Amino acid sequence: MVPVTAPTALRVALLGCGVVGTQVVRLLTEQSADLAARVGAPLELVGVAVRDASAPRDPAVDRALLTEDAEGLVRRADIVIEVMGGIEPARSLLLSAVAAGASVVTANKALLAEDGPTLYRAADEAGVDVYYEAAVAGAIPIVRPVRESLAGDRVRRVLGILNGTTNYVLDQMTTNGLGLDDAVRQAQALGYAEADPTADVEGFDAAAKAAILASLAFHTRVRIDDVSREGISSVTADDVAWAAQTGHVIKLLAICEVTDEGVSARVHPALVPSGHPLATVRGAFNAVFVEADAAGELMFYGRGAGGAPTASAVLGDVVSVARHRVLGGKGPAESHYAQLPIASPQEAVTRYQIRLEVDDRPGVLAQVAQLFAERGVSIEAVRQAPRPAAGDGPAGVAHLVITTHDGTETALAATVAAIEGLDAVQTVTSVLRVEGA
Numbered sequence: 001m002v003p004v005t006a007p008t009a010l011r012v013a014l015l016g017c018g019v020v021g022t023q024v025v026r027l028l029t030e031q032s033a034d035l036a037a038r039v040g041a042p043l044e045l046v047g048v049a050v051r052d053a054s055a056p057r058d059p060a061v062d063r064a065l066l067t068e069d070a071e072g073l074v075r076r077a078d079i080v081i082e083v084m085g086g087i088e089p090a091r092s093l094l095l096s097a098v099a100a101g102a103s104v105v106t107a108n109k110a111l112l113a114e115d116g117p118t119l120y121r122a123a124d125e126a127g128v129d130v131y132y133e134a135a136v137a138g139a140i141p142i143v144r145p146v147r148e149s150l151a152g153d154r155v156r157r158v159l160g161i162l163n164g165t166t167n168y169v170l171d172q173m174t175t176n177g178l179g180l181d182d183a184v185r186q187a188q189a190l191g192y193a194e195a196d197p198t199a200d201v202e203g204f205d206a207a208a209k210a211a212i213l214a215s216l217a218f219h220t221r222v223r224i225d226d227v228s229r230e231g232i233s234s235v236t237a238d239d240v241a242w243a244a245q246t247g248h249v250i251k252l253l254a255i256c257e258v259t260d261e262g263v264s265a266r267v268h269p270a271l272v273p274s275g276h277p278l279a280t281v282r283g284a285f286n287a288v289f290v291e292a293d294a295a296g297e298l299m300f301y302g303r304g305a306g307g308a309p310t311a312s313a314v315l316g317d318v319v320s321v322a323r324h325r326v327l328g329g330k331g332p333a334e335s336h337y338a339q340l341p342i343a344s345p346q347e348a349v350t351r352y353q354i355r356l357e358v359d360d361r362p363g364v365l366a367q368v369a370q371l372f373a374e375r376g377v378s379i380e381a382v383r384q385a386p387r388p389a390a391g392d393g394p395a396g397v398a399h400l401v402i403t404t405h406d407g408t409e410t411a412l413a414a415t416v417a418a419i420e421g422l423d424a425v426q427t428v429t430s431v432l433r434v435e436g437a
């Protein structure tokens, strides 16, 4: 008779025990029997690296596991989960982990978009896995579908809402009239925001996620610095009110596409028609559309931020890398063979809505329209509307809302500069892109 031996437990180390880390511990503990059955071996949490082992913790975390020696911890693990964030010491610790033969799971989009290839290469050489589903759009399965399910197709475009905090903030501004700062504070309290919420508000977080998705989708390397980025700090209550007035909502969008010039990746606020599926994405939810030649259009939707949703994605990756250790095999290596150039953001083509205050007298509209025509930007619609929030505004001032057809950033910027130079124009109040129409 063949002796039956219990499968050897896989040693799991956790780096960071904040919003996400605490939920990872909870799921690892509460679901240990199911996880062992799914993996084919128990997962044993051998340590949790923290900055201060004496600080108060959620009761789900066994204090006996806490250590301030992260470097020592990664050397005694089969699987290292990194949810501490930031570039260093996260990068060095993950490199130490793979050098010591561990597979790694990380939620750290900032690191991957800054220097992912160093980690991918090291892991490949060591024959271990790097998984990072939680790094993009929280709980939504999007990394695995793009990296694996669509590996036989040709992806052309990835577009969506990739940051939960800014979506929550814009939603609160739109529906509850909250100011940006108050809404950001709420997002922090709910565990959606980055340690420094500037990363969310100024679009760095969405840009990092766009870089990761574009790299995977187009089999090339896109870094965060390659993504043209604009955050939501300049979006005003007036913009939000005007968006509603014209049948739109404002969303922070990430748009990655392959053009004749190469890969274009951009993050910016945009007006989305209120009937568009993206307009219905509320709170900290995210949504991603992927367009591929054979598959057509795919849509992914779910919770993009928060401790438990993010921990769900982390645990899914832990099960995958653990199965590889039990059964053999390894996940896909980095695919960057296409080596596409980065297209200039100035050539990105989109529609715009420009709001301006002009002298309310005959002939002004014709002057403005002439400047658009001279620069090849075609106007789709002009409306003169009463100011929605502040009454009718000062006498003798007309508020114009001009929507264009597709044009380049360069042509639009030149047009706006020329309009600002007209005597009859008092202010260009806002310039917003329009997407999804």
Ligand SMILES: NC(=O)C1=CN([C@@H]2O[C@H](COP(=O)(O)OP(=O)(O)OC[C@H]3O[C@@H](n4cnc5c(N)ncnc54)[C@H](O)[C@@H]3O)[C@@H](O)[C@H]2O)C=CC1
Binding pocket: 015, 016, 017, 018, 019, 020, 021, 049, 050, 051, 070, 082, 083, 084, 085, 086, 089, 107, 108, 109, 110, 134, 135, 138, 191, 192, 193, 194, 195, 304, 305, 306, 307, 310
């Ligand atoms: N909160 C969310 O909704 C999501 C977060 N992420 C990512 O997950 C990671 C963690 O995020 P959160 O848990 O929200 O952040 P957090 O700030 O709540 O937790 C990070 C924890 O790591 C600890 N830490 C930082 N440096 C350390 C070091 N050198 N040694 C030991 N501990 C250290 C911090 O003290 C903190 O407790 C980040 O990379 C973030 O971008 C990804 C998706 C969603």
Ligand SMILES: N[C@@H](CC=O)C(=O)O
Binding pocket: 135, 136, 137, 138, 162, 163, 164, 165, 166, 192, 193, 194, 200, 205, 304, 305, 306
């Ligand atoms: N701060 C991020 C967290 C998830 O990635 C966000 O708000 O989306």
Ligand code: NA
Binding pocket: 133, 134, 135, 136, 137, 138, 139, 140, 141, 142, 143, 313
């Ligand atoms: Na995800």
